[in-house]
Amino acid sequence: MRSxxxxxxxxxxxxxxxTGPALKIFDTQSQSxxxxxxxxxxxxxxxxxTPYDATHMGHAATYMTFDLIQRxxxxxxxxxxxxxxxxxxxxxxxxxxxxxxxxWTDLAExxxxxxxxxxxxxxxxxxxxxxxxxxxxxxxxxxxxxxREHGAVYxxxxxxxxxxxxxxxxxxxxxLDESAMLAIFGERGGDPDRPGKQHPLDCLLxxxxxxxxxxxxxxxxxxxxxxxxxxxxIALRYLGADFDIQGGGSDLIFPHHEMSASEARxxxxxxxxxxxxxxxxxxxEGEKMSKSKGNLVLVSALRAEGFDPRAIRLALLGHRYRDxxxxxxxxxxxxxxxxxxxxxxxxxxxxxxxxxxVAAIRAALASDxxxxxxxxxxxxxxxxxxxxxxxxxxxxTAALDALLGIRL
Ligand code: 5CA
Ligand code: ZN
Numbered sequence: 001m002r003s004x005x006x007x008x009x010x011x012x013x014x015x016x017x018x019t020g021p022a023l024k025i026f027d028t029q030s031q032s033x034x035x036x037x038x039x040x041x042x043x044x045x046x047x048x049x050t051p052y053d054a055t056h057m058g059h060a061a062t063y064m065t066f067d068l069i070q071r072x073x074x075x076x077x078x079x080x081x082x083x084x085x086x087x088x089x090x091x092x093x094x095x096x097x098x099x100x101x102x103x104w105t106d107l108a109e110x111x112x113x114x115x116x117x118x119x120x121x122x123x124x125x126x127x128x129x130x131x132x133x134x135x136x137x138x139x140x141x142x143x144x145x146x147x148r149e150h151g152a153v154y155x156x157x158x159x160x161x162x163x164x165x166x167x168x169x170x171x172x173x174x175x176l177d178e179s180a181m182l183a184i185f186g187e188r189g190g191d192p193d194r195p196g197k198q199h200p201l202d203c204l205l206x207x208x209x210x211x212x213x214x215x216x217x218x219x220x221x222x223x224x225x226x227x228x229x230x231x232x233x234i235a236l237r238y239l240g241a242d243f244d245i246q247g248g249g250s251d252l253i254f255p256h257h258e259m260s261a262s263e264a265r266x267x268x269x270x271x272x273x274x275x276x277x278x279x280x281x282x283x284x285e286g287e288k289m290s291k292s293k294g295n296l297v298l299v300s301a302l303r304a305e306g307f308d309p310r311a312i313r314l315a316l317l318g319h320r321y322r323d324x325x326x327x328x329x330x331x332x333x334x335x336x337x338x339x340x341x342x343x344x345x346x347x348x349x350x351x352x353x354x355x356x357x358v359a360a361i362r363a364a365l366a367s368d369x370x371x372x373x374x375x376x377x378x379x380x381x382x383x384x385x386x387x388x389x390x391x392x393x394x395x396x397t398a399a400l401d402a403l404l405g406i407r408l
Contacts, residue, residue, distance in 0.1 A: 001086065003130035004116035007123040010402045012075060015395060017358055020075035020403075021366040025245075026322060027275040028253055029173050033368060034275050036244055041079040043243035044069065045235040045273070046127070047252055050087040051111035052096040053291040055118040055299045057316065057327050058282035062249045064313065065279040065321040065369065067124045069245065071403050072365050083238040084127040085231055086112055088134050089214055089224055091189070092292065104214065118299040121309040123405040129238040133225055139233035140225040141218045144205050146267040156196040158208030158221055162229070164201050167262040173276055174254035185255050189227060203259045205229050228259035232272065236264055246273035250324075251288070253278055280324040289327065297327050310406050311336040317371040317404060338379065342400070345382035346393050346408040352384035354395030361399050374404060 013019055022037035036042065046066045049059060070080050087093070088108045097104035119126065133140075144160060147153050152166035164170045171181070181201055186192050192200035204226035209215035215222045225233075235243065241264065246257060257276055264272035281288045284295045302312055315335035319325045345351055360377035364370040381396055400406045 001112070001130055001132050001135060002116075003126040003128075004120045004124075006126050007120075007405065007407075009071065009074060009125065010398050012358065012398060012402050013077070015398055017355070017395070017399075019077045020072060020362040022076060023069065023072045023366055024368055025069070025275065025277055026368055028257075028278050029175075029276045031175070036275060037076065038078065038244060041081055042073045042245075043239040044080060044082045044245050044247065045231070045239055045243060046082070046084050047231060047248035047256065048084040048086045048130075049111070049115055050090055050092055050291075051108045051115065052093040053296070054111060054301075055115050056282075056289050056291070056296040057284075057299065058249065058289040059115075060118065060122060060299050060312070061282050061316045061319070061321070062247075062279040063119065063124050064122070064316045065277070066245075066247050067405060068317075068321070068365060068369050068371060068403075069247075069277070070125050071405065072362075072369075075362065075403060080125075081239060082125070082127040083129040083131065083235060085136070085234045086130065086132045087227065087230065088112070088132040090133070090227060094213060114300055118303075121303055122299065122313050123309070123407070125405075129234075131234045131238065133230045136230060136234050136237075137216050137218060137225060139237050140206070140229050141220055143229060143233040143236070143263070143267055144220055147205070147263060150266050152266045153205060154198060154202075156194065158223070159204060160206040160220060161197060161202045162205050162259070162263055162266075163198060164203065164259070164262060165199060167266045169265060170262050171258065173258045173261050176254055176258075181254060181258075188251070188255055190255055201255075203228055203255065205263075228256055229263055231256070232260040232264040232267075235260070235272070236268065241268050241270040241272065243273050245275050245277050247277045248279070250278040250280055279321050280319075283324065283326040286326075302332060307332055307336065308339060311339045313405060314338055314375070317375060320372055321369050338375070339406075341382050342378060342406075343408055346397050348387065348393060350387040350390045351392030351396070352381050352386055353389040354381075354392040354399075357381045357392075357396050358399040361403050365403055371404070 027034045208223040261272040315331040361374040364373035
């Protein structure tokens with residue numbers, strides 16, 4: 001489906017600043033920092049929205065994380081191949097549409113459009129491939145058939161399940177033991193107690209048509225895809241196996257990323273992704289911000305209140321991506337003040353030297369996306385009025401634009 005408008009991203013090498021350092025980032029699977037520095041192109045898959053409600057600060061923080069990764073890679077001189085899905089047919093979307101009496105397709109279309117507008121306002125670099133589940137039905141069918149050839153599929157009534165223990169490495173992404181998995185599975189879309197399943201953790205690949213729900217005629221029968229197989233099939237088609245980073249929020253580590261990786265591994269006999277990167281959860285009023293709980297601060301609401309999207313971006317960048325943190329109104333107030341200070345500094349005729357600030361931003365981001373350290377370096381530059389470098393404003397504003405997505 002249509003993605004959104006790409007921000008223009010300046011090349012710092014054009015200003016004689018060379019290329020940036022290699023990205024080091026924390027990989028959930030190995031629980032260690034990994035250097036991700038492919039030779040020419042880097043492949044990234046990020047789990048997209050389920051479009052039944054508007055983009056909140058938690059979503060925005062997650063997409064900002066992967067935007068920074070793209071920017072570091074581009075500054076390194078790499079081509080980035082980025083794919084993101086949209087879960088445009090799934091239980092929560094159908095339930096919301098049912099509750100409000102809206103057509104599920106209209107609800108999805110409206111929320112996807114709002115998401116595009118929010119991402120454009122926040123200068124988030126769009127994916128090259130933005131693919132809805134509905135568009136990926138054929139891909140899902142093909143992948144389920146491959147799993148079948150490997151003996152990893154069985155039926156419960158007319159639904160098809162993936163046998164997780166057909167994968168010897170099942171559990172390697174989240175490293176959870178089975179009792180921990182069981183505790184989470186039911187809370188996050190799984191059905192551990194369904195009679196007829198061979199193992200409680202086995203996950204749904206294909207759901208036969210339910211009365212009143214959308215369904216497609218396929219070789220698997222009439223029905224719709226399960227959730228995890230949607231992401232495995234889209235990622236494998238648009239990136240190929242063993243791509244560089246599978247990303248999303250930490251709520252997706254189990255079961256979603258465990259299951260998608262496992263399905264791909266069994267079907268292709270190859271690793272799904274080399275690294276798994278997860279953003280922390282943003283909370284509000286004491287709980288994880290979530291559409292299902294309704295404790296939301298929406299990007300679109302802040303925009304409508306007149307906050308500069310650059311300040312919204314800065315509010316998110318003020319937190320380290322792996323931390324769980326709580327949104328407060330102070331975040332946007334402080335970020336707006338910071339933006340003003342930077343705007344003042346950028347119009348000076350000379351400032352403190354720019355090249356060391358560029359180097360500091362690059363080093364901070366390459367070091368497991370330490371955006372707060374990058375912001376601190378710019379704060380120090382803006383506060384320094386010893387004004388010796390007429391190139392200072394040019395270099396720092398270019399780096400802010402290219403690396404942090406803030407155009408002053
Ligand atoms: N469609 C699936 C992924 S295939 C899904 O999880 N959709 S979502 O709309 O619920 O979430 C979209 C993205 O935002 C996911 O990467 C999710 O991990 C992330 N996310 C959701 N809530 C939060 C939160 N409170 N803080 C940070 N990230 C969040
Ligand atoms: Zn996903």
